[in-house]
Amino acid sequence: MPANRFNGFTDYGIGIGLRIPHYAHIFEKKPGVDWFEIISENYMVDGGRPLATLDQILERYRVVQHGVSTYFGSAEPLNREHLRRLKALVKRTKTPWLTDHLCWGSVDGTYSHDLLPMPYTFEAAEITARKVREARDFLEVPIAVENVSSYAEFHMSEMTEWEFLNEVVERADCGILLDVNNIYVSSRNHDFDPYDYLNSIPAERVAQIHIAGHSKFQKYILDTHDHPVIDPVWKLYEHAIRRIGPTATLLEWDDSIPSFDEVHAEALKAEKYIQAPATAGL
Amino acid sequence: MTLLELQRRMMKAVMQPLTSSDRIAPKTEDGRPMKIEAAEFITPNSRLTSLERLEIYSRSYWYRALDSLYDDFPGVRAVLGPQAFQRLSRAYLAECPSRSFTLRNLGERLAGWLQRNPRYAGRRHALALDMVRLEWAHIEAFDSAAEKALGPEDLIELGPDLRAGLQPYIRLLEFEYPVDKLLIQVNRASEEHEEASNAVLKQKHDGLTRRAIHLKRERTHLAVHRMDFTVYYRRIAAEEFRILNALREGQPVGHAIQYGFENSTASLDEQQRLLETWFAAWAELGWLCPPARVKKARVTT
Numbered sequence: 001m002p003a004n005r006f007n008g009f010t011d012y013g014i015g016i017g018l019r020i021p022h023y024a025h026i027f028e029k030k031p032g033v034d035w036f037e038i039i040s041e042n043y044m045v046d047g048g049r050p051l052a053t054l055d056q057i058l059e060r061y062r063v064v065q066h067g068v069s070t071y072f073g074s075a076e077p078l079n080r081e082h083l084r085r086l087k088a089l090v091k092r093t094k095t096p097w098l099t100d101h102l103c104w105g106s107v108d109g110t111y112s113h114d115l116l117p118m119p120y121t122f123e124a125a126e127i128t129a130r131k132v133r134e135a136r137d138f139l140e141v142p143i144a145v146e147n148v149s150s151y152a153e154f155h156m157s158e159m160t161e162w163e164f165l166n167e168v169v170e171r172a173d174c175g176i177l178l179d180v181n182n183i184y185v186s187s188r189n190h191d192f193d194p195y196d197y198l199n200s201i202p203a204e205r206v207a208q209i210h211i212a213g214h215s216k217f218q219k220y221i222l223d224t225h226d227h228p229v230i231d232p233v234w235k236l237y238e239h240a241i242r243r244i245g246p247t248a249t250l251l252e253w254d255d256s257i258p259s260f261d262e263v264h265a266e267a268l269k270a271e272k273y274i275q276a277p278a279t280a281g282l
Numbered sequence: 283m284t285l286l287e288l289q290r291r292m293m294k295a296v297m298q299p300l301t302s303s304d305r306i307a308p309k310t311e312d313g314r315p316m317k318i319e320a321a322e323f324i325t326p327n328s329r330l331t332s333l334e335r336l337e338i339y340s341r342s343y344w345y346r347a348l349d350s351l352y353d354d355f356p357g358v359r360a361v362l363g364p365q366a367f368q369r370l371s372r373a374y375l376a377e378c379p380s381r382s383f384t385l386r387n388l389g390e391r392l393a394g395w396l397q398r399n400p401r402y403a404g405r406r407h408a409l410a411l412d413m414v415r416l417e418w419a420h421i422e423a424f425d426s427a428a429e430k431a432l433g434p435e436d437l438i439e440l441g442p443d444l445r446a447g448l449q450p451y452i453r454l455l456e457f458e459y460p461v462d463k464l465l466i467q468v469n470r471a472s473e474e475h476e477e478a479s480n481a482v483l484k485q486k487h488d489g490l491t492r493r494a495i496h497l498k499r500e501r502t503h504l505a506v507h508r509m510d511f512t513v514y515y516r517r518i519a520a521e522e523f524r525i526l527n528a529l530r531e532g533q534p535v536g537h538a539i540q541y542g543f544e545n546s547t548a549s550l551d552e553q554q555r556l557l558e559t560w561f562a563a564w565a566e567l568g569w570l571c572p573p574a575r576v577k578k579a580r581v582t583t
Contacts, residue, residue: 041384046427047451049511069383075286082383107286107293111380112343113350116292124285152324152335156283191327219329220338 006142006175007207008096012062012248013274016267019253023053025260033264035062037250038093040100041069044085054092063093064208064248066177067100069111072131072145073118074104087139095141097207099177102128102145102168117150120157120164129171136174144175144207149185149214149223161186162200175207178244180236181229181252185214185221194236203244211237211270212252226255228266238273246274288323295319296340299376304344306337347375350385354421355392356472357413357465360490361406370402386425389418409497412457416465416515419453419506423513426451431568437561442536447573448529453506456523460500462515464493507567516567521546522560532573 003009015035018026025031036057043054057063070082090098103115118124136143147165159167169176178201187194211234213227229237229251241247251267283291295316298307310319320332327335351371352359359367378391393414396403403410427450432440440446448454468490503523505516518526525542533541543553564570 044384045386045425048425048428048508050425052511075284075289079383104289106383107289109381110293110297111383112293112296113346113380113385114296114339114343116289116296116339119285119288121285127285151330151338152332153327154288154323155325156288156323189327219334222338 004175004204004207006097006144006205007248008142010096010248012064012096012208014267014270015064015248015250016263017066017250017252017254018057018063019257021257022260022263027056029260030060031260031264033061035064035248035250037064037066037252040065040067040086040089040098043089043092044082051092058093063095064250065089065093065095065098066146067098068115069105069113070100070131070135071103071105072100072135073102073116073124073128074106074131075127076106076108078131078134079106083135083138090139090141097142097144097175098139099144099146099208101148102165103148115148117148117152117154118164119154120159120161122158122167125164125167125171128168129174132168132172132174136172142175142207143172144177144205145169145172146177146179146210147182147186148179149182149189149221151189151220151222153190160192160197161190162197166200166202169202169205174205176201176205177208177210178206178240178247179210179212180240181210181212181214181233182223184233184236185223188221195239198236198240198243201240201243206240206244206247208248208250209237209240209244210250210252211267224255225252229269234269234273237270238276241273241276249274283323291319291323292336292339295336296343297376297379298340299372300340300344304341306333306340344372344375346385347380347388348372350388351375351392354389355414355417357417357461357468358410360464360468361410361413361494362403363491366402366404370396373399373402386421389414389421393418406495408499409459409461409494412459412461413465415455416457416461416504416506419455420465420513423451423453423506423508429571432565432570432572434565437565437570440535442539443534445532445534445573446529446570447532448526449507449569449571451508452526452569454518454523454527454530455504455506457502457504458499459497460502462502462504462517464490464497466515467493505569507569509567519556521548521556525560526564526569529570 003011013034015037016033018036018038043050045051101115103118105112105114105116132143132145183194183197211229212225213229215222215224249270253263294311298311301307306316308316310316317333320336324332324335326332348371362370374392374395378395380388393411396411396414400407429449432446471490503518503520505518507514507516521542525538528538528541
């Protein structure tokens, strides 16, 4: 079920994040990549090289926008200037769907530039869902929210993280960007079974999947996007694909970025899992 | 506790400046032990206390913000040296946290803040302030909008009563020090260092800081602009600076020229020659564009 109303009824395959160190390789070698994910905020400017580069990419490749600072979970209203710029970018890229995180990061107009964890309360679910709906109505593009890695939980939480995710997406009637690495990281940090999380996800709402590497510290795991994907995360991915069906998948690699070929090859490892359900059905 | 109350408390705790050893602040803004504050809203687990969990976010916030300033202001770093730059960054962020959805704008209030807080630059205050302004102008020139440039045929029609605008990406600056030369050296050194060891990097940066100390005052007028998406610093004459500023403000060309040469000692012939040279250069660089509608309306009323 790759094509659904949360990813604009598209059937995108495996993509990678568009990152500056790879620009020269992409423009020179023009590698075959199914799609690129861009960080929206990097291109929400008025002109100059960022937009010129993006236009060059758009001539040849399909692009999906991924945001980092809409902060659906912040109690304050959506930032209108942010939304206005985001909409201009949506028109430019013609992204079939748009993603951002299920988190908060701003209060009273002050920004942390971090993906801060939500308290899993009904109040928070309602506020978040309302903001997702407002953003979707303004941007006129399907929205999918991504589960984040977290390192803290709150006394005031009234449900599990996956119950909260379901509560938000049902109320907002939006899609899910399922980050299986984030599920793994949070499961280790908060001692839950990642398969319980995966099995609770409404499969029909998954618009896209993220995979990534992380860093292990003595007492916790940090979502650093600076390593290859580890085997337990591939296993989770395999399970997710079995439940959901072949789904647009993106490898995130944001720090200590290796060559384009290395990143792309790591992403393409997902192929064998995506093809498995189809083969099994033959 | 409501969602808003929780977010206000956590944000305040996360943004409280780290200790000198990069640990979370021991006290909240109002003097309560941070350990108690954290325990009131964050649950511990078997490996981490509430405070340790909060500390992960506090460090992450500070490291990200400090890294952003570090990347955006290499010239200020060279002027002040790494430790003074670190002190300045922490103090600035404590007083002026981000008010924008993008980290690009993190340094937008640095010049104003440094003007009010000269102690963070000591004897190099004027030089550091010039450098902050130049580096912020660089950021703005890099990705600000561009309008369709006026071509030579448009300029022929440009009479004294007509108006011309200046490209939105151009920044016009007046400095006490020749900071453009210093910043070019800093950037060149950084490029060279991408292939050098950390020891060489430190040696060269120390050298640039020493050079900055001995930089002589020299009134400098600069246009920070871009060509083919690369930012350049172009020295301009004081009169040229005044004319361009007046054009940007929406003055008719004749008024702008009059204003530009107001206190000039150049003869009329010399002024004529300079104008021809400047307009030709501006046309070639694509600096002039149709006047902004709002500015035009403001001037004509």
